[in-house]
Amino acid sequence: MPYNFGMHEPHRIELEGGTTLVITWDDGRVDRLSSASLRSACPCATCRNAAPPTALSIVPDSTINDMSMVGAYAINLVFSPDGHATGIFPFPLLRMLGEDSSHKHPSGRNEEQGSG
Numbered sequence: 001m002p003y004n005f006g007m008h009e010p011h012r013i014e015l016e017g018g019t020t021l022v023i024t025w026d027d028g029r030v031d032r033l034s035s036a037s038l039r040s041a042c043p044c045a046t047c048r049n050a051a052p053p054t055a056l057s058i059v060p061d062s063t064i065n066d067m068s069m070v071g072a073y074a075i076n077l078v079f080s081p082d083g084h085a086t087g088i089f090p091f092p093l094l095r096m097l098g099e100d101s102s103h104k105h106p107s108g109r110n111e112e113q114g115s116g
């Protein structure tokens, strides 16, 4: 009998060129998470304690080198080029990142409004 926690599980997780993690969920939703956004959301203590959130260094050139399952609830990502491998990404976090990024504008830049 399947549990019913209202929690979604990935059916399929694929690495696309090392720069995009493509997650197909059990409800058919497909999320494409960039390696840079995953790196900036890395929940490990090293990344969380490295700097205040406003100064959190996002590594634009960061790519995903490897990926492995952690138990049945999370994946472990290995980032290039620094080999950072302590980030454990639980499925709910991945789901949240996917839903969050679909609400945002594709372009992350803030445009200043000028008059005249």
Ligand SMILES: [Zn+2]
Pocket: 042, 043, 044, 045, 046, 047, 048, 084, 086, 087
């Ligand atoms: Zn980390």
